[in-house]
Amino acid sequence: MRWATEVFAHIGRFFLAVYDPNARSDRRTFLREAALLALVAVAFYWATLPLETAEWLSDEAFEKLIPVASVLIDLWVIALMAASARRAHDMGLSGAWAFLLLVPVLNIIALLFFFIFPGRNAPTGWPDRRNREHHVTRC
Secondary structure, three states, rough: HHHHHHHHHHHHHHHHHHOOOOOOOOOOHHHHHHHHHHHHHHHHHHHHHHHHOOOOOHHHHHHHHHHHHHHHHHHHHHHHHHHHHHHHOOOOOHHHHHHHOHHHHHHHHHHHHHOOOOOOOOOOOOEEHHHOOOOOOOO
């Protein structure tokens, strides 16, 4: 059973690394995270594009895939918002600025804002993501 605990510990560390907004990320880290999320979005698009015209997939089956796709897109948006909140923390701002990503047109401006403006060298009250260890308790 020890191997199962280790597997769940690795899964927990992965989800904390992706979805935990309670840290700060510099521009380089944010750019890397945003580029990875963009690659995931493009891969998802290219993987699902042939399903639209697939003759072997009925309309009823295609409609059953829509909620699954919706959940995956929601997870993607939440990951981007968590990364943006970490970037806002590095700039000395509230993580609530990440909610601008939900507003059309403002989302592009907010992403450019996060990409262009530097963070603060002074302490912001948020731990640096690179120096922070995630602790996973063992059962």
